[in-house]
Amino acid sequence: MKSSRLVSILLLLQTRGRMTAAQLAEELEVSVRTVYRDVEALGAAGVPLYGDAGHAGGYRLLDGYRTRLTGLTADEAEALFLAGAPGPAAELGLGAVLAAAQLKVRAALPPELRAHADRVGGRFHLDAPGWYADAEEAPFLPEVAHAVWHSRVLDVRYRRWAEPTDVERRLEPYGLVLKAGRWYVVAGPGPRTFRVDQILRLTATDEEFTRPDGFDLAAWWTEYQRGFPARLYRAEALVRLAPGVTLPRAAVVRAQEGGWTLARVQVESVERAHGEFLRMGTSVEVLEPPELRARLAGTVAELAERYGDSAPAAAP
Known part of the structure; x- marks a missing residue:
């Protein structure tokens, strides 16, 4: 609606300063000709809006002019x-x-x-974390937020899942993201993503960094999420699945006798896959990789030894 668009033009000029007709048209997803007509309508309504010609020109509001939020729907x-x-x-x-x-x-x-x-x-009340996840303590979150706001470099000791787990990192924090109740800092160089609750030690420095030109945190995070499965599931397992059993991220290779199927499954790591397949019991047989099969066999042997006796061990 035109009235809503006129209010949008006012708020854009009020918050961003001088803007060209082309910039306003792109922001509002209308034609430049429509912007010209809207600007004329604002001027006729008494809004102190001025247009400057030339390369550095554009529309701007008279200094000190403010509009109230009466255009909200x-x-x-x-x-x-x-x-x-x-x-x-x-x-x-x-x-x-x-x-x-x-x-x-x-x-x-x-x-x-x-x-x-x-x-x-x-x-309505927003409660982002899931039911079965404990609240993640992130004691350094205010310091990280301060560094993001003031473009200051951070020296941190960070705990990651791969060996060596505890590492020193120099971060140029571009922004913070809250995802499912967990805070992440997107930081250069890279940029890369770090969980704020996994920061073990933090030293704020006076060194200032420059954010990359045109860096869009929301757009970067959207693209990062698209590539998350490929980064997470870096390994593959060859498995036999019992009749009627299916797995996410599984590609069936061929059917076998008795209704079993041979499939390749993307897995995050040997450690994580060990727990996932163990919970499936006899519904799955892991054939590859050898280290995963051997680890499962060792766990099963240990369980068989522990539960081999009919009577439990006497309490001390």
């Missing part, structure tokens, strides 16, 4: 208050800031939209 007001997750904000040390900001926005809303926002706060 009911859905936008609800989304604004629903997006304000108090738990993550508190973890970042911004709980009071978030509350103050919401109070100011609420005061600027018309009465009917204020009622919508209040209803959202009373009927």
Whole structure:
């Protein structure tokens, strides 16, 4: 709708400063001609908006001009208050800031939209972590957030899953991401992703770094998620599956006698696959890799020895 688009132009110029007609058109997904017409409409309505010609030109608002948030729709007001997750904000040390900001926005809303926002706060609560995951303690999260905001280098001792597990790293933190209740810092060089709760020691430095031009945290994270399965499942196992048994990430090679199937399965590591296949009991037989088959055989032999006697061992 045109009225919504006019408010968007005002807010864009208010927050970003001078913008060209082409930039506004790209942001609003309309034609440049439409932007010209909208700018004329704003001027006719008395909005102090000026256009500068030339290479460095564009549209801008008169210095000091501010617009109130009367252009919010009911859905936008609800989304604004629903997006304000108090738990993550508190973890970042911004709980009071978030509350103050919401109070100011609420005061600027018309009465009917204020009622919508209040209803959202009373009927929806965001709780990101899963049921069966313990809360991850991330004691260095405020320091990491400070370094992200001020573009400061961090020297950290970090615990990873591969050997050697504890390593020293120099991080240029570009941004923080909260995924399923767990905080990640995206940092250069690379960039690469690090779990904040796995930082064992942190030293904040006064060294300032420069973020790469055009780095988009949201876009980078989306692409990172797309490649996650390929990074996670780096190994492969050849297995025999009992009749009717299927596995995710499994590609059937061929059918065998008795309804069994031969399949190749992507696995994260020998250690992780050992536990996953062990839980399946006699429904699966691992043929390759040899180290995984040998490890399973050793565990089964140990269990057979432990449970071989009919009576349990007497308590001491």
